[in-house]
Amino acid sequence: MSASTSSSIGYGPRHRILFDGDEHKYELWEVKFLGFMKIRGLDAVLKNIPIDEESDDTAEIDEGKNEEVYAELVQVLDDTSLSLIIRDAENNGRSAIRILR
Template sequence: MATTTTTTATGYGPRSRLMFDGDERKYELWEIKFLGFMKIRDLDEILQNLDDEYQIERSRLQAKKNEEVFAELVQVLDDRSLSLIIRDARNDGRAALRILREHYQPRGKP
């Protein structure tokens, strides 16, 4: 089966357009695209209220979806960004995206 530039070999979606190259200036736009892709995959509930300390109740289904978010996320990150999350957020898509957001969009004075 041949692949195109807009789908993956598994046919799950347009990951090639979602690749993040580690450019801090592009992070916010990339995050919006990634969140949209998670909405399409019905995984967006895991990433809601990401900035809050609120923890989603960890049922088996939500834990599995959180792992799926992580699996999707690691496929679209450059090596530098992946190294930021690999130890502290393995299999935790919610924590991984929070780490990336804190790194690429710090909340201090410019």
């Protein structure tokens, strides 16, 4: 493999789902991200996310998978979007997506 060829580490095509921070493109980006989470088997964590935090029933989700969603999410966000979730949703993929929405 040549140095100019991008190498994959087996986790999927993240380069195609990078969010650039443009709020007008968020909805399309979210669809791509949710598709990627489905491929990774993490989509159940992100189903039916309530708008407000008080009505969030996290007892029914797998906390380990929720943390995996967060780990995947932080790798595909621009710095501005990441700064929105870094403190208020640390290791919580559901909360992070709610904040971004």
